[in-house]
Amino acid sequence: xxxxxxxxxxxxxxxxxxxxxxxxxxxxxxxxxxxxxxxxxxxxxxxxxxxxxxxxxxxxxxxxxxxxxxxxxxxxxxxxxxxxxxxxxxxxxxxxxxxxxxxxxxxxxxxxxxxxxxxxxxxxxxxxxxxxxxxxxxxxxxxxxxxxxxxxxxxxxxxxxxxxxxxxxxxxxxxxxxxxxxxxxxxxxxxxxxxxxxxxxxxxxxxxxxxxxxxxxxxxxxxxxxxxxxxxxxxxxxxxxxxxxxxxxxxxxxxxxxxxxx
Amino acid sequence: xxxxxxxxxxxxxxxxxxxxxxxxxxxxxxxxxxxxxxxxxxxxxxxxxxxxxxxxxxxxxxxxxxxxxxxxxxxxxxxxxxxxxxxxxxxxxxxxxxxxxxxxxxxxxxxxxxxxxxxxxxxxxxxxxxxxxxxxxxxxxxxxxxxxxxxxxxxxxxxxxxxxxxxxxxxxxxxxxxxxxxxxxxxxxxxxxxxxxxxxxxxxxxxxxxxxxxxxxxxxxxxxxxxxxxxxxxxxxxxxxxxxxxxxxxxxxxxxxxxxxxxxxxxxxxxxxxxxxxxxxxxxxxxxxxxxxxxxxxxxxxxxxxxxxxxxxxxxx
Numbered sequence: 001x002x003x004x005x006x007x008x009x010x011x012x013x014x015x016x017x018x019x020x021x022x023x024x025x026x027x028x029x030x031x032x033x034x035x036x037x038x039x040x041x042x043x044x045x046x047x048x049x050x051x052x053x054x055x056x057x058x059x060x061x062x063x064x065x066x067x068x069x070x071x072x073x074x075x076x077x078x079x080x081x082x083x084x085x086x087x088x089x090x091x092x093x094x095x096x097x098x099x100x101x102x103x104x105x106x107x108x109x110x111x112x113x114x115x116x117x118x119x120x121x122x123x124x125x126x127x128x129x130x131x132x133x134x135x136x137x138x139x140x141x142x143x144x145x146x147x148x149x150x151x152x153x154x155x156x157x158x159x160x161x162x163x164x165x166x167x168x169x170x171x172x173x174x175x176x177x178x179x180x181x182x183x184x185x186x187x188x189x190x191x192x193x194x195x196x197x198x199x200x201x202x203x204x205x206x207x208x209x210x211x212x213x214x215x216x217x218x219x220x221x222x223x224x225x226x227x228x229x230x231x232x233x234x235x236x237x238x239x240x241x242x243x244x245x246x247x248x249x250x251x252x253x254x255x256x257x258x259x260x261x262x
Numbered sequence: 263x264x265x266x267x268x269x270x271x272x273x274x275x276x277x278x279x280x281x282x283x284x285x286x287x288x289x290x291x292x293x294x295x296x297x298x299x300x301x302x303x304x305x306x307x308x309x310x311x312x313x314x315x316x317x318x319x320x321x322x323x324x325x326x327x328x329x330x331x332x333x334x335x336x337x338x339x340x341x342x343x344x345x346x347x348x349x350x351x352x353x354x355x356x357x358x359x360x361x362x363x364x365x366x367x368x369x370x371x372x373x374x375x376x377x378x379x380x381x382x383x384x385x386x387x388x389x390x391x392x393x394x395x396x397x398x399x400x401x402x403x404x405x406x407x408x409x410x411x412x413x414x415x416x417x418x419x420x421x422x423x424x425x426x427x428x429x430x431x432x433x434x435x436x437x438x439x440x441x442x443x444x445x446x447x448x449x450x451x452x453x454x455x456x457x458x459x460x461x462x463x464x465x466x467x468x469x470x471x472x473x474x475x476x477x478x479x480x481x482x483x484x485x486x487x488x489x490x491x492x493x494x495x496x497x498x499x500x501x502x503x504x505x506x507x508x509x510x511x512x513x514x515x516x517x518x519x520x521x522x523x524x525x526x527x528x529x530x531x532x533x534x535x536x537x538x539x540x541x542x543x544x545x546x547x548x549x550x551x552x553x554x555x556x557x558x559x560x561x562x563x564x565x566x567x568x569x570x571x572x573x574x575x576x577x578x579x
Contacts (some may be wrong), residue, residue, distance in 0.1 A: 008329070050374075074441075076435075076440060077439065078439075079436065079438065080439045083437075090431075091431070091433060091434065092437065093431065093434060094430035094431045095431065095435055097426060101423055104420070104423065105423055106438055107440045108438075109439045109440075113420050113440070115416070115419045116419060116420055117415075117418055117419055117420075117423055118418055118422075118423045133578065161438070176463055242309055255566070261339075
């Protein structure tokens, strides 16, 4: 599904603040993989997702997705087959538009934006059926402006919008981190159901190590712009929480070593 | 104030309502005050005026729409492709248009259309009320009704919805695979073609104009939009559009009053600027002494109270 070859990203190149955000990343993702991505702040997790979605400039390397080279493809074109959720629940929806208007925008993704009325009667029924899966009562509030919804409701709506047309790839950037524990669990469960049902290839960034172990068939650990460890299904199952903490601990040691030596 | 003055003010207000409808697209939907309008108003005026001199008033209106569309696209391209700040892009296009407009007007500072055929010549002239010819105003009303209908339907199509969402949350639109650059250029182009049309009608109505008339058009249309919003609460797009038109008319009547009270024509611009300053700050300000007091909300409450005592039985909650 995705092949990343020798990917390098350097921020502020040539200046005093130069920082190599990604160092020679090579990554192969199979169709239907559900990958959890962990690592401390500044490890390059979000930068990796930004590189795949075309949001950041790439210094060198190649990205192939769905059988073609997308290294130079414009960001908005990549979103024809990529769905993405951000940590900020307000980032994924248009606040002054109603729920149904937001949904119809997501539904016209990749289609030509024509002068057809945005939401017809039959569309309405479809949106109601989609929203009722959430069990959040949103299906009765189709004409409510999205700005009146809570963060959790907005994130659930964004999840529906991102996955409605079955994207080939789903990028989740700590999408439950800003929600309260109960809502967070609910959204995570919804996410997993959708991914399972539609077999969507997914990369999920999380700081919740329990989630990282529980979900997905692979776990990548990043540090300092490198993928330092890849755990497959068996390794994940055999690993206990304390093993993982040790792995994290090693990162900590490495960082402090570098700092002391550097 | 005489009926003729009021009718005259309403007619002028209706002409500037088209301008304000155009600016509504950039100022309210995209949240970018587009300064190109000060120039493109005169562009439309010049194109339409020159075509009238040649004897083609209708072609003049059509070409002015086109000219405004091009002017707006230039601003849009400067902003999106050349990455120039939106307001600066508008200023640059406006400045460039000064030279172009002067050329369009045949290197003369004014256009005079007395005894020339305009679109208003074709209309029945016998609709006199209190010695004022209402027929011109009715024609503009019809144009505005058509424009409101078109804009309202457009903003509910997929394309129009994408335009509104781009102003609302740009990164969300990118994530839904929409080229937001294109949306912005489209908004600038649509805005300026309406502004240009407004200028085109302005010259055919007044039959004379100088090329300095464009200065302050942005402020004028912002004033109309904000006054309109003070009258209506912002609910649906349709009501928004109506309120913009009414705002423009009310503003013009306001100005007519000020003239009657002795405002010098020269002081009109500072007066408009003051109105915009007061209207914007009143609608945003919350007096710190009493946190719950907002002039805009209180004003609306007073208006609603009046309505409810009239016994219309409308629930405004």
